[in-house]
Amino acid sequence: MGISQFLKDELIFTEYVCEDQEQLFKMIHQVAKENVYVYEDFFKKILQREKSYPTGLSVGEFNVAIPHTDPECIIEPFISVITLFNPISFHLMDDQSKEVDVSLVVLLGLSEPHAHLEVLQQLMYMIQDKQCLDQLIHAKCHDDVVSVFKTTEEISNRGN
Amino acid sequence: MKKYKILVACGAGIATSTIVCDRLEQLLKNNNIHSEIIQCKISEVATRQNEADLIVSTTILPTEYKIPAFNAVAYISGFGAEALDQKILNHLKA
DSSP: OOGGGGEEEEEEEEEEOOSSHHHHHHHHHHHHHHTTSBOTTHHHHHHHHHHHSOOEEEETTEEEEOOBOOGGGBSSOEEEEEEEEEEEEEEETTEEEEEEEEEEEEEEEOOSTTTTHHHHHHHHHHHHOHHHHHHHHTOOSHHHHHHHHHHHHHHHHHHO | OOOEEEEEEESSSSSHHHHHHHHHHHHHHHTTOOEEEEEEEHHHHHHHGGGOSEEEESSOOSSOOSSOEEEOHHHHHOTTHHHHHHHHHHHHHO
16 A cells, blocks of 8 residues: 555645644645545644644654544545645654744544554655655645655565 | 563554554564564553553653653654664663
């Protein structure tokens, strides 16, 4: 199973302008709700979950966040990719007292616990690979994002 | 040979703990450490700690536990992953 099949055109945003997490999650929620990917409680849940268990990751030059929440509020699984025009603040996954400016958000709307190992591994590969991360962060359009995902998939398939 | 029970936790018990479970399974298998890995939400750890030897968590630990706990964000970010491997092995072999 490849990571790119979870991408939805309407949930990829490049150089997106927003103020903070709440605005970002609200926008994702609205789009996901219109497309029947999530239930009504998604927004509340993801905001709450990010507060209790933040998902900011410091990966070298850039910071990334991978917000996700309970599978119960997902109808159809998706991965939303947002590159931010101006970085927004997230707390670190391993240190809630620290905030980092995040330039790339990969929001995981996964519905089945434990079932998405391969997809998650591909995601981690992208985050940990400097070149991939660079390309994602500097993506200018949909196609740039999709292309990084597809390349990662190919590399991952070759490895298996 | 002792069989270790390891609780692998993250906030939702769905995403980051899945990555950590896989990494640990490989690590322990390659080092011939007999173990059972249980994936759970961090909120379940308090009630399940009595059945386990070790907690490996990607989120901040909300409380103190009776058993040792390791933070595993290194497996997610990639920074310090090998060092964490060693730390966990040293702990289990000690």
